[in-house]
Amino acid sequence: MTTRVPRMNEAESRAWLALVGTSQLLPAALDAQLQADSGITHFEFMALSALNTAPELTLRTSDLAVRTYATLPRLSKVVSRMEARGLVERVPCPGDARASNIRLTRDGRKELLLALPGHLSLVRAEVLGRLSEGQLEALAEALEPVLEALADDPRFPWARGASRRAESGAATA
Amino acid sequence: MTTRVPRMNEAESRAWLALVGTSQLLPAALDAQLQADSGITHFEFMALSALNTAPELTLRTSDLAVRTYATLPRLSKVVSRMEARGLVERVPCPGDARASNIRLTRDGRKELLLALPGHLSLVRAEVLGRLSEGQLEALAEALEPVLEALADDPRFPWARGASRRAESGAATA
DNA sequence: TAGCGTTACTTGCCACGGCAACCAAGTACC
DNA sequence: GGTACTTGGTTGCCGTGGCAAGTAACGCTA
Numbered sequence: 001m002t003t004r005v006p007r008m009n010e011a012e013s014r015a016w017l018a019l020v021g022t023s024q025l026l027p028a029a030l031d032a033q034l035q036a037d038s039g040i041t042h043f044e045f046m047a048l049s050a051l052n053t054a055p056e057l058t059l060r061t062s063d064l065a066v067r068t069y070a071t072l073p074r075l076s077k078v079v080s081r082m083e084a085r086g087l088v089e090r091v092p093c094p095g096d097a098r099a100s101n102i103r104l105t106r107d108g109r110k111e112l113l114l115a116l117p118g119h120l121s122l123v124r125a126e127v128l129g130r131l132s133e134g135q136l137e138a139l140a141e142a143l144e145p146v147l148e149a150l151a152d153d154p155r156f157p158w159a160r161g162a163s164r165r166a167e168s169g170a171a172t173a
Numbered sequence: 174m175t176t177r178v179p180r181m182n183e184a185e186s187r188a189w190l191a192l193v194g195t196s197q198l199l200p201a202a203l204d205a206q207l208q209a210d211s212g213i214t215h216f217e218f219m220a221l222s223a224l225n226t227a228p229e230l231t232l233r234t235s236d237l238a239v240r241t242y243a244t245l246p247r248l249s250k251v252v253s254r255m256e257a258r259g260l261v262e263r264v265p266c267p268g269d270a271r272a273s274n275i276r277l278t279r280d281g282r283k284e285l286l287l288a289l290p291g292h293l294s295l296v297r298a299e300v301l302g303r304l305s306e307g308q309l310e311a312l313a314e315a316l317e318p319v320l321e322a323l324a325d326d327p328r329f330p331w332a333r334g335a336s337r338r339a340e341s342g343a344a345t346a
Numbered sequence: 347t348a349g350c351g352t353t354a355c356t357t358g359c360c361a362c363g364g365c366a367a368c369c370a371a372g373t374a375c376c
Numbered sequence: 377g378g379t380a381c382t383t384g385g386t387t388g389c390c391g392t393g394g395c396a397a398g399t400a401a402c403g404c405t406a
Contacts, residue, residue: 005293012301015309018316019300020219023196024242025323025332032329041392046193061355069197074393076356081392098354098401120178126326127192128185130318136188138311143191145303150198153299156205158394159198214362234385247363249386254362271371271384331364 026127033122038115043068044082045119047075048112051088051104058103060093071158087111199300206295211288216241217255218292220248221285224261224277231276233266244331260284 008016030042040048050067051057059067065075079102082088087108093099104112131139151159181189203215213221223240224230232240238248252275255261260281266272277285304312324332 005290005297008293008301011306011309011313014313014317015304016296016301018313018320019195019199021242021320022192022316022323023199025320025329026192026196028331029323029326029329062353069194071394072355073357073395077393080356093354096354096402098399100355117178120181123189124178126322127319128181128189130322131188131315133184135311135315136184138308139315140184140187140191142304142308142312143195144187146300147191147194147198149299149303150195150202153202156198156202158201235383244364245385246365246387250362253386266384269372269384273385 029126030119030122034115034119037118038111040087040111040115043070043078044087045112045115047078047082048087048104048108051102052109052112056103057109058091058101061100061102064102066160069159082108202299203292203295207288207292210291211284213284213288216243217251217260218285218288220251220255221260221277221281224275225282225285227277229276230282231264231274234273234275237275239333242332255281 027042030045034040034042034045038045046068047064047070050064051059061075061079062072064070064079065072068075070078079088079090083090086105089103089105090100091103093101128136150156153159200215203218207213207215207218211218219241220237220243223237224232234248234252235245237243237252238245241248243251252261252263256263259278262276262278263273264276266274301309323329326332
């Protein structure tokens, strides 16, 4: 039952190629800049950022995983590495001994703030700075539903809930 | 000389988060579907597609690398794996004995055509199908300059020339 | 309070990609 | 024509991520 799937038309093809292309190049570019200038990966940057905006600079491991689009194993390993470098620390979660909270250390916060300008500058130079106000709006309008679709597709359980559903923050109880 | 970089405003932030999110989830989703249904990665799919639209089903190794946004080492290894599975073959390049051409085999073409409907169907379900004609247009208009900027940035030499410059095809001379 | 299923991670093993080093063929210079 | 430089591609080693299996704690039922 090979259901007939129509080919892409011109507009679809352009949009798709551009999207796939950027999905390929952008992460590599972000990694390269951050790695070179601050010695952290873009993924680590995202994790540190998420912690930085969390109450008490602390998040449950699985919460952080959702916020960074990461699988649990991946996050676990990255946290171990960052912990070894003193950027974050694992603190036992009061009220649930299986879980652990991840806390941004003072050093981690410093590193993050140090990395921020360079990162932001790259993002402006390559992306935001090239788009008009209207284009920014259109980009968000176009990609947000896509993001949500990906996050909610049962075929991709690792993304589950990436469309903000849990606003829990750190579990302190 | 920490040049002051202004923070993101609301529109910028939305656009950026959506873009980064999709760049994170989309590649993984494409891999998962193709891997599950056809036993190939999305990268392999792109490579096979590029070969399929090339004259003689053949491209210079470095040409293929550019078209797939890959570094040469990466492509070399992927080609070796695909060659082992009989999807492509390396043929010596007449006129330049250092170079080699990569050719899509009959089996490779068959696999590609077999994988196409499922892939296209996912792309429609998650992305294209969720956007209006106007949004497709806007998305392309927004991302094409970004793509070009990334490709032309001397900091990211691996992307060099990803903005179509060489239309050479296979070197037959 | 004993037992069973579930949740919240963590770890081991493997595949893949990056970089740097390498090799071989072409090109330039004299 | 020989020596240096460049180009095209491959290989080795290492870091990172995925999946599946493991472990520990929780919680429900009886």
